[in-house]
Amino acid sequence: MEFGGGDEIRFERRGVAGVVTLTRSKALNALTHGMIRALAKALAAWEQDKAVALVVMKAEGRAFCAGGDLAHAYDGMRTGNPPLDFFADEYRLNAALARFPKPCVSLIDGIVMGGGVGVSCHGSHRVMTEKALFAMPEVGIGFFPDVGASFLLSRLKRSFGMYLGLTGTRIRAGDACRAGIATHVVSSASLDEILEGLCKGTSPDRVLRPFASRPDCETDEGTLFAIARLFSRDRLDDLLLGLRQARDEGEAIADSALAAIEKASPTSVAVAFREINTGAMLEMDDCMRMEFRILNRMLAGHDFPEGIRAVIIDKDGAPKWRPPSLAELSEPAVDAYFAPLPGGDLEV
Template identity: 35%
Template sequence: MTTESQDAVAQPPVLVRRAGTIGRIELNKPKAINALGGEMVAMVAAALEAWKDDPEVTAVVVTGRGERGLCAGGDIKAIHRSVVAGDENALLFFSTEYAMNHLIAEYPKPYVAVMDGITMGGGVGISAHGSVRIVTETSKIGMPETGIGLFPDVGGTYLLSRTPGEIGTYFALTGEAFGPGTALALGLADHFVPRDAVPALVEALETGTDVAEAVGASATEAPADPTAADREWIDACFAGNTVQEILAALDAAAAEGNEKAGAAAATIRTKSPTSLAVTLAMLRTAPDMTLAEVLERDLRVAVGIGRQPDLVEGIRAQVIDKDRNPQWNPASLDEVSPALVQSILTTELERTVFA
């Protein structure tokens, strides 16, 4: 939330400091919308571990520098390089990141995350697992991974599978972003604070004001959830246990005049068929799993899906060549066999998240 300083290039990618009794973490790669690299994840995790049992630190506050957002996700260009090279850097990044996600979820002190602006993918992981999650009018939150041949990782299927009805399935498959009203309605955020009020909130926390008191003084009525009027058709269309069933239901709704259902179907058809099938399988089983179990599975699936061609191709099309024209392989959902999905879900690993 702080303005990018002229000397940011000389600063570390994460600014870690004590401010009174508050541990402050500022993601500091504003030109990249604070996209998380391995060094950043390690720095955040180290700070959290150091403060966890420190009696002089009563809470942690996490923000992102720059005006564009908290965090645009993981550094997918680095992941692309690692997968192409066949080295272990991507595996190391994912395992460290997922362990950090679990540490956040289990943190014994208030963990205040300001989900201002763009908060996508890994940005959701570093914020939505926290205990005090703040959104502003600029919040743009989402898990767009099916569009790059991945899946909603960082425990995303755990979070989305616990939302009301099938709205989480809708957002997981389409990859669409949503605003503050929806985030609150889905249980992915706790408080709405206008962007202009965030600096005063952070200052109050840094000067010793109790977290609940400071947030209560800054929070205001949240915007409405624009998806509320769509829940009936979303719940009906996204109840299927295969993506083909979901698309058939959407097509039927579109034939009856539901333009939003038709748009959702069109969006889903642009995504990686393998990613879609894997994501839905994960969503349907995540409600019976703990977060730790989901994160362990996330690591297996990240490695397994990385062995398929779509991850490299999806990142190429979206952020490297930027032609926005990925050539998925398999090219259709009907070509994605249950055996392939199962093999990805059960990928065997030597490294684990909580090693």
């Protein structure tokens, strides 16, 4: 079926299912603007097509989708042409997926990060295999957890979403299932049979039930309890103080979490903390409007291009953040990221 996207994304009708396959495997299926626009067109068409009962999303290669095309974003920021249209269309797509009225089944059989989370984890069924690897690592590149992360992470129990957003920690299917990110965990070897059943029109729950398992969490209960205690704070200063005290008392999770936070952009950490707390009180569309406000300021700032440079372009792993510490970051500076946009908020 022709919705655009060239050879980066494929659309098919199989039985009653509209099937989307991300085909940029050499680039870990990183999203391009063409892929986003094509997927938005397909969803709009399939929503109105009575012959399409559900949508299935999958990918080729070892990644479902590792995020957006950061090199392209970097080039745009460096040349004075920040990719606002890319992000605006991506955020509209995330919102459309969240309110899509038909079942949307994501078959996540590999890496899913950043923008990949946005196109897979807002649908009705998030199916992960033993190969799945989930993360929102944006604070480490001077950005913030976007693509609806303010909605998704804020709703995970026991402050697990705050932990993931501030540290960029990678988790497997067991932890993702316990947290509610994944709705089902299946074997990678069963995906073809699952897809066949979905295309026949059997309800997704009925198709998935015989293949689904309840894997053990990769993170033990004691660590989960510590995360809940340490990351449930109303103020970032209190959270960091608690982590330092727990580290000094020998808690391993506090040591690793604090190390990740202290390496990340101070601005990104502060913005992410407020964003996730605020997102808990907002519906998805309002979360996307808030994220677009933040996005505009991030694209015009220093840390996002500097983070991409250090991690993706030069790969020296030594970003120079401005300001270099949370102590030098003022409250008004953080407030500015959440202020209304002069030209009006994103229309979703």
